[in-house]
Amino acid sequence: MSATTLTIPDQKKVGMVSLGCPKALVDSERILTRLRADGYAMSPDYAGADVVLVNTCGFLDSAKEESLEAIGEAIAENGRVIVTGCMGEEAEAIRARFPQVLAVTGAQQYEAVVEAVHEAAPPTQGPFVDLIPQPDEAGVKLTPRHYSYLKISEGCNHSCAFCIIPQLRGKLASRRIDAVLREAEKLVAAGTKELLVISQDTSAYGVDIRHDPRMWKGREVRAHMTDLARELGQLKTPAGEQPWVRLHYVYPYPHVDAVIPLMAEGLLTPYLDIPFQHASPRVLRAMKRPANEARVLERIRAWRAIAPDLTIRSSFVVGFPGETEEDFQYLLDWLEEAQLDRVGAFRFEPVAGAQANALPDPVPEAVKEERYARIMAVTERISAARLAAKVGRTLPVIIDEVGEPEADDWGNIAIGATGRSQADAPEIDGQVLLRDAPATLAPGDMVNAVIEDSDAHDLYGRIAG
Numbered sequence: 104m105s106a107t108t109l110t111i112p113d114q115k116k117v118g119m120v121s122l123g124c125p126k127a128l129v130d131s132e133r134i135l136t137r138l139r140a141d142g143y144a145m146s147p148d149y150a151g152a153d154v155v156l157v158n159t160c161g162f163l164d165s166a167k168e169e170s171l172e173a174i175g176e177a178i179a180e181n182g183r184v185i186v187t188g189c190m191g192e193e194a195e196a197i198r199a200r201f202p203q204v205l206a207v208t209g210a211q212q213y214e215a216v217v218e219a220v221h222e223a224a225p226p227t228q229g230p231f232v233d234l235i236p237q238p239d240e241a242g243v244k245l246t247p248r249h250y251s252y253l254k255i256s257e258g259c260n261h262s263c264a265f266c267i268i269p270q271l272r273g274k275l276a277s278r279r280i281d282a283v284l285r286e287a288e289k290l291v292a293a294g295t296k297e298l299l300v301i302s303q304d305t306s307a308y309g310v311d312i313r314h315d316p317r318m319w320k321g322r323e324v325r326a327h328m329t330d331l332a333r334e335l336g337q338l339k340t341p342a343g344e345q346p347w348v349r350l351h352y353v354y355p356y357p358h359v360d361a362v363i364p365l366m367a368e369g370l371l372t373p374y375l376d377i378p379f380q381h382a383s384p385r386v387l388r389a390m391k392r393p394a395n396e397a398r399v400l401e402r403i404r405a406w407r408a409i410a411p412d413l414t415i416r417s418s419f420v421v422g423f424p425g426e427t428e429e430d431f432q433y434l435l436d437w438l439e440e441a442q443l444d445r446v447g448a449f450r451f452e453p454v455a456g457a458q459a460n461a462l463p464d465p466v467p468e469a470v471k472e473e474r475y476a477r478i479m480a481v482t483e484r485i486s487a488a489r490l491a492a493k494v495g496r497t498l499p500v501i502i503d504e505v506g507e508p509e510a511d512d513w514g515n516i517a518i519g520a521t522g523r524s525q526a527d528a529p530e531i532d533g534q535v536l537l538r539d540a541p542a543t544l545a546p547g548d549m550v551n552a553v554i555e556d557s558d559a560h561d562l563y564g565r566i567a568g
């Protein structure tokens with residue numbers, strides 16, 4: 104009998120509902136890894152769980168509402184519920200609505216949440232439990248095996264006017280570089296083919312620990328984004344493939360220029376997720392955004408000259424208090440120039456506790472809606488044109504899903520598969536839909552695909568012969 108199918112008498116089971124961003128997902132994975140080491144099993148449904156953990160998101164009021172709904176559902180379905188995560192800071196609001204909640208703990212309070220689980224469903228004791236081999240060395244993963252989030256720091260030293268993350272998660276606290284690299288190495292050894300580097304501010308990695316250098320593979324590496332990117336670029340999967348390494352939440356500080364040559368060298372996936380949020384200098388000042396400087400367009404041009412396949416993803420807020428039509432038009436003109444590949448837009452929403460709530464000149468809802476529609480139209484047009492330019496090219500694709508065989512209109516049986524190119528991060532970007540995939544294809548495979556068609560978000564093609 105293998106370790107994964109071993110059942111233990113009375114083994115306690117924990118259910119998990121994980122809401123929010125990839126950072127919260129990593130927290131959920133850590134909590135579950137720790138609980139499994141303590142002898143708990145995971146329950147895939149409410150009914151089989153001795154206790155249900157709800158990892159909440161408290162970023163926007165709408166996310167809080169979603170978190171409260173999830174808590175309500177877990178209580179209705181199971182009844183034994185522990186709440187953790189960003190909304191844990193608002194224990195009173197949670198308890199007022201759901202007095203039966205067993206415990207409420209905040210983000211990263213791993214010890215407290217594990218303790219609460221121990222109290223609610225005491226673990227089965229004994230050598231049997233303690234000696235269970237761990238089937239996956241790299242811990243519990245909630246993402247598919249072929250991609251993994253790699254969290255390099257927690258918290259943030261900025262104070263953007265619309266954001267309460269620093270209040271929720273504290274000041275920047277970077278992990279040691281050797282610990283991050285060791286985790287990455289384990290993940291890759293366990294089957295990860297794509298590492299997604301995340302934090303609140305990836306460019307600031309190591310600032311709080313003075314870029315503390317550590318020995319790694321016989322060389323000194325600093326806790327710094329460029330050293331990290333270079334070292335991650337040297338990893339190899341057991342089959343000798345180079346995993347993709349994607350940088351998320353990068354602010355355009357000057358040293359970002361130094362990672363672009365690594366993309367040109369093929370060490371780093373040519374992809375940057377930079378949450379610009381706006382372009383108008385006046386709005387950026389009001390937002391108190393970090394690395395807010397005028398030369399960004401020039402730098403984007405220089406980056407693309409070095410790494411022509413560079414994909415830039417970003418997000419923007421429209422309708423921030425005080426945003427005039429002129430500011431908004433500036434943003435649209437800037438986007439026409441910047442030609443960003445992937446853009447997410449949000450209508451400004453006040454978040455309880457954020458400084459922006461006190462700013463004058465709120466933008467009326469109808470104007471926000473109208474601006475949102477306009478920015479979406481512009482960014483979709485740009486995205487469609489940038490994707491159309493890829494038709495005819497052969498691109499590396501990582502497979503996420505392989506479908507069932509299906510007959511087409513002529514009775515030919517074909518298997519479709521869905522994957523992503525280097526320009527697509529999981530969950531947030533587009534996909535590459537492959538026609539006529541061989542039955543041997545499996546999630547995590549890396550193939551070359553000829554791109555035949557495109558639309559505003561996705562590419563379509565077939566595996567290169």
Ligand code: SF4
Pocket residue numbers: 259260261262263266267268269303304393
């Ligand atoms: S950089 Fe700004 S938006 Fe991002 S977490 Fe820090 S304060 Fe929030």
